[in-house]
Amino acid sequence: MAEAGTGFLEQLKSCIVWSWTYLWTVWFFIVLFLVYILRVPLKINDNLSTVSMFLNTLTPKFYVALTGTSSLISGLILIFEWWYFRKYGTSFIEQVSVSHLRPLLGGVDNNSSNNANSSNGDSDSNRQSVSECKVWRNPLNLFRGAEYNRYTWVTGREPLTYYDMNLSAQDHQTFFTCDSDHLRPADAIMQKAWRERNPQARISAAHEALEINECATAYILLAEEEATTIAEAEKLFKQALKAGDGCYRRSQQLQHHGSQYEAQHRRDTNVLVYIKRRLAMCARRLGRTREAVKMMRDLMKEFPLLSMFNIHENLLEALLELQAYADVQAVLAKYDDISLPKSATICYTAALLKARAVSDKFSPEAASRRGLSTAEMNAVEAIHRAVEFNPHVPKYLLEMKSLILPPEHILKRGDSEAIAYAFFHLAHWKRVEGALNLLHCTWEGTFRMIPYPLEKGHLFYPYPICTETADRELLPSFHEVSVYPKKELPFFILFTAGLCSFTAMLALLTHQFPELMGVFAKAMIDIFCSTEFRDWNCKSIFMRVEDELEIPPAPQSHHFQN
Numbered sequence: 001m002a003e004a005g006t007g008f009l010e011q012l013k014s015c016i017v018w019s020w021t022y023l024w025t026v027w028f029f030i031v032l033f034l035v036y037i038l039r040v041p042l043k044i045n046d047n048l049s050t051v052s053m054f055l056n057t058l059t060p061k062f063y064v065a066l067t068g069t070s071s072l073i074s075g076l077i078l079i080f081e082w083w084y085f086r087k088y089g090t091s092f093i094e095q096v097s098v099s100h101l102r103p104l105l106g107g108v109d110n111n112s113s114n115n116a117n118s119s120n121g122d123s124d125s126n127r128q129s130v131s132e133c134k135v136w137r138n139p140l141n142l143f144r145g146a147e148y149n150r151y152t153w154v155t156g157r158e159p160l161t162y163y164d165m166n167l168s169a170q171d172h173q174t175f176f177t178c179d180s181d182h183l184r185p186a187d188a189i190m191q192k193a194w195r196e197r198n199p200q201a202r203i204s205a206a207h208e209a210l211e212i213n214e215c216a217t218a219y220i221l222l223a224e225e226e227a228t229t230i231a232e233a234e235k236l237f238k239q240a241l242k243a244g245d246g247c248y249r250r251s252q253q254l255q256h257h258g259s260q261y262e263a264q265h266r267r268d269t270n271v272l273v274y275i276k277r278r279l280a281m282c283a284r285r286l287g288r289t290r291e292a293v294k295m296m297r298d299l300m301k302e303f304p305l306l307s308m309f310n311i312h313e314n315l316l317e318a319l320l321e322l323q324a325y326a327d328v329q330a331v332l333a334k335y336d337d338i339s340l341p342k343s344a345t346i347c348y349t350a351a352l353l354k355a356r357a358v359s360d361k362f363s364p365e366a367a368s369r370r371g372l373s374t375a376e377m378n379a380v381e382a383i384h385r386a387v388e389f390n391p392h393v394p395k396y397l398l399e400m401k402s403l404i405l406p407p408e409h410i411l412k413r414g415d416s417e418a419i420a421y422a423f424f425h426l427a428h429w430k431r432v433e434g435a436l437n438l439l440h441c442t443w444e445g446t447f448r449m450i451p452y453p454l455e456k457g458h459l460f461y462p463y464p465i466c467t468e469t470a471d472r473e474l475l476p477s478f479h480e481v482s483v484y485p486k487k488e489l490p491f492f493i494l495f496t497a498g499l500c501s502f503t504a505m506l507a508l509l510t511h512q513f514p515e516l517m518g519v520f521a522k523a524m525i526d527i528f529c530s531t532e533f534r535d536w537n538c539k540s541i542f543m544r545v546e547d548e549l550e551i552p553p554a555p556q557s558h559h560f561q562n
Helices: 002-022 024-037 044-056 060-088 092-104 116-132 144-155 162-176 179-183 185-193 199-212 216-226 230-257 259-285 289-302 311-321 325-335 344-356 364-370 374-389 393-397 415-431 435-448 467-474 491-512 514-529 538-549
Strands: 135-137 409-411
Touching (some): 060 092, 162 259, 162 467, 179 259, 185 216, 230 259, 259 289, 311 325, 311 344, 325 344, 344 374, 374 393, 374 435, 393 415, 393 435, 409 415, 415 467
Antiparallel strands (some): 135 409
């Protein structure tokens, strides 16, 4: 019985919603017809006359107070809307309208699961947004103890967000632990250490694990978080390499004895690759660039399938430091492939190599007179390609925005990736004569080639709309996140701005010319309240103003007569 009543109420509600959605015109005329039929019992004409008499007795001070109050209220709404838009990227009034008023007026109920097709569509769109906003481990991430913590000691600012550090903790648990760790006491301690939020607790657990056994992951944690210099970190990583290489060789012999041994071998492989990569980065930081290049090349040959660490990006940066541009081109030829995921490092390094061939002799004035040569056209197209992939990078390379320390995770095509790229590659662009000048002259031309709105891209997929939200989670609060495309101001901000300006102007005019504005107000009230509304026009308004103010008629000219 209760179910039947509930079903009847749902049907009645759906009918009413449908009628308001599609038959609103009919409803509007029905209301007008009822008002017309009941005009005599409701005494509408008498009430309008009473209102008109009351409004005619109002003084100009009332209109000054009315318009001033309206201007103040609309100004406060404007300030609140602007603050909400700058903080959350949307209009508060629009959000409330969509979230609360739209379902009442017949909007789609997001919680409804009756329509299977819409549910599938929502899941597909959610899956697409998740893939677009996937964060990646920064291949050039700094050392937390030797670099990030030193920045905190000097400036008092935290360069890493909680969200970024939480992602790093998840990565460590994925790469450095396995299901069989509880069988080994040192690994069991480290399994708990990677879950600790307190840095001192993690460091203490690592020392405890080393007292039991030579644990490679314990050395990794101490090198990342306790070492205060790169030299100390390198020393600890060398000890980790000695312990990790032995574990890797033992698990390599037993990997085919079962799934448990296979998982352990996979963990030991991740540990060994991570240690060697960080040792190469230590050598690069300490100025031993050729040694770092050799270590990276050997690592890529030994483990060619582990592309998730993006070691080739470390190699590209080191080769650019050596100015080995032929080797850089060879690496790009291998990894700048249509089947592989792109990155700002690949796209902008390709643009830098093509710009290097023409940038030293490039002149905007000469190019505008004679046109672009083939090499210059290739360089400009490469810059356009790079800017389309990540439009945030040029402002950092051209030093139009200040750099901060890069986060431990980046969002491809986002501001976080732009910071991570420019932090390490700005020096390489400055070293190539004229490269930044060519970038400055051509990068903004990219936006004329991209369709707007961004429903489709030009050379890449459409630019994702979720980058701003993810970058705000990855980057510290003191950094102003770069947003692309620039969001247009919501309608209600423009509306409240116009309303505030209009009412402020009315208040000023009423204060300066009270008699004239009072006459205009009374004339407009009489127009809207009079039953002879159809006989009024603009001429009657000005005639009444002349009568009220006793303005003499203008003399007729005798120069032109019919």
